[in-house]
Amino acid sequence: MMVVFTPCLCLWLGAWVSTASGLDFRYHxxxxxxxxxxxxxxxxxxxxxxxxxxxSVEGRDLWVLTLGKYPTEHRVGIPEFKYVGNMHGNEVVGRVVLLHLIELLTQGYHSDPLVTRILNSTRVHILPSMNPDGFEASTRDCMYSEGRFNKHRVDLNRNFPDAFERDEEEQREAEVRAVMDWLSSEPFVLSANLHGGAVVASYPYDNSNGGGELQRGSSVSPDNDVFVHLAKTYSFSHTLMHKENNCYESKDFKDGITNGFYWYPLSGGMQDYNYVWGQCLEITLELSCCKYPPESDLPGLWAANKPALLAYMQQVHLGVKGQVLDWAGAPVENALVEVEGRRNLCPFRTDRNGEYYRLLLPGNYTVKVTVPGQEPMTKTLSVPYGPDGFSALTHDFILRRRSSDGVPDATQPTESCTAKVWNPAGSHSAALLARRLMPLLLLTLCRLLL
Known part of the structure; x- marks a missing residue:
């Protein structure tokens, strides 16, 4: 009897052989x-x-592989982490290293102590390609290949809502809407998106409207110290990134990191959206001088990034985590959890499990929890370095039972931050507004006096 191998069967067998004998270094x-x-x-x-x-626009699935001790659902106390690759279709190294990271994590679980501890303490989500249409349209050129944009010729990293600009009418691309929905479906804590064309770790903000966040050419977020630490964790764990000037005619990046706005302003970027609206601290990793390097470079690129990818994942255990519970032990959703001295554009809030996660460097911090109908609760916490122990400091806030009015309405929502936070008259932009209005006011005054 003759066996006929259909194209689908051959593809399946090819994939099976790759998982059994090792994923080959090529562009799949x-x-x-x-x-x-x-x-x-x-x-x-x-x-x-x-x-x-x-x-995607052309109907290709945006596949996410979730890995961990409890891969199918979120568990209280286990933070959610994600990597996103191939957002620009012709920047392909991230796509490759994430596939090899999947191989490392699956084969290393229970055999590699570091991998085992990561997956036992963290739920890891990997999206190898956010822009499969762009990848399929790409040509193999170091810097100038086609395929950066999606099928609608839109740069996906300019299509997210922006905290510093009015773009309420902006149409979101299918791939962007999918990531926004994904971000709202899981309480992500830490993330990185992988690009190419330079070798540097870039951190928020990517944009500014000239308010108080703009400092010496950088757009500085309230969690700037944490972002600098995260970027340096990757760059110094990478074999080359921290050595600066890794690419011909590239800008020098001290320690292999940069503030996004300082490098170049970017409106509608994904990392700012994650941070402002998703409560997820995200950085952008530029992994190679060539956006589409030859396949012979891939083993070396994987070797350079492998330790950095693992070290960065551990940083999800920075700071403090816990739950806000009412007097009866029920979780309180949408409670504000604010760290003194860190005025986030959108305040961090508890999720449906009453959970909060705040990535913080070691030190003493005063945390304030606000729930409608309750006096705010404050607590000064001494935060250790969590990544070494694969757990942030755990502290739960228990609300007091009100003696006069009975049980507080813990489900009453506080003000949401789903709308635009762009506000030139707000605290972070008051200086910009004053500078813009002053010439007009002086001109008006002069005309009245003349």
């Missing part, structure tokens, strides 16, 4: 990536969960 097309992820999910069903968060 979208069908091959899908088959590989499905094969990994079959082979490691208790460790992984594969799902699509949406589709």
């Amino acid at each position: 097309n979208t069908v091959e990536v899908e088959q590989y992820l499905k094969a990994v999910n079959r082979n490691y069903s208790s460790l992984t969960h594969l799902h699509s968060i949406g589709k």
Whole structure:
């Protein structure tokens, strides 16, 4: 009897062989990536969960592989981490290293102590390609290939809502809407998106409207110290990034890091959106001088990034975490959890489990919790360095029972921050508004006097 191998069967067998004998260093097309992820999910069903968060303009699935001790659902106290690759379709190194990271994590669980501790303490989400349409349209050129944009010729890293500019009418691309919905579906704590064309770790803000956040050419966020630490964690764990000037005619980046706005202003970027609206601290990793390097470079690029990818994941355990609970032990959703001295554009709030996560460097911090109908609660916490122990400091806030009015209405929502926070008259932009209005006021006054 003759066995006929159909194209689909051959693809499946090719993916299966890759998982059994080691993922080869080459550029896998979208069908091959899908088959590989499905094969990994079959082979490691208790460790992984594969799902699509949406589709591209041309109808390709945006596959996410989730890995961890409890891959199918969030568990209280276990932070959510994510990596996103190939946002620009012709920047392909991130796509490759994330596939090899998946191989490392799945094969290393229970055999590699570091991998085992990461997956036992963290739920890890990996989106190898956010822009599969762009990848399929790409040409293999170091810097000038096609494929950066999606099928609608839109730069996905300019299409997110921006905290510093009015763009309420901006149409969101399918890939961007999928990531926004994904971000709202999980309480993500830490993230990185992987790009190419330089070798540097860039951190928020990417944009500014000239308010108080603009300092000496950088757009500085309230968590700037944490972002600098996160960027340096990656750059110094990378074999070359921290050595600066890794690319021909590239800008010198001290310690291999840069504030995004200081490098170049960017409106509608994904990392600012994650931070402002998603309560998820995200940085942008530029992994290679060539956006689409030759395949012979891929083993070296993986070796350079492997320790940095693992070290960065551990940083999800910085700071403090816990729950806000009412007097009966029920979780309180949407409570404000604010750190004194850090005035975030959108205040951090508890999720549906009453959980909060605040990434903080070691030190003493005063944390204030605000719930409608309750007096604010404050507590000064001494925060250790959590990544070494794979757990942030845990502290729960328990609300007091009100003696006069009975049980507080813990479900009453506080003011939301889903709308635009762009506000030139607000605290972070008052200086800009004054500078812009002063010439007009002086001109008006002169005309009245003349």
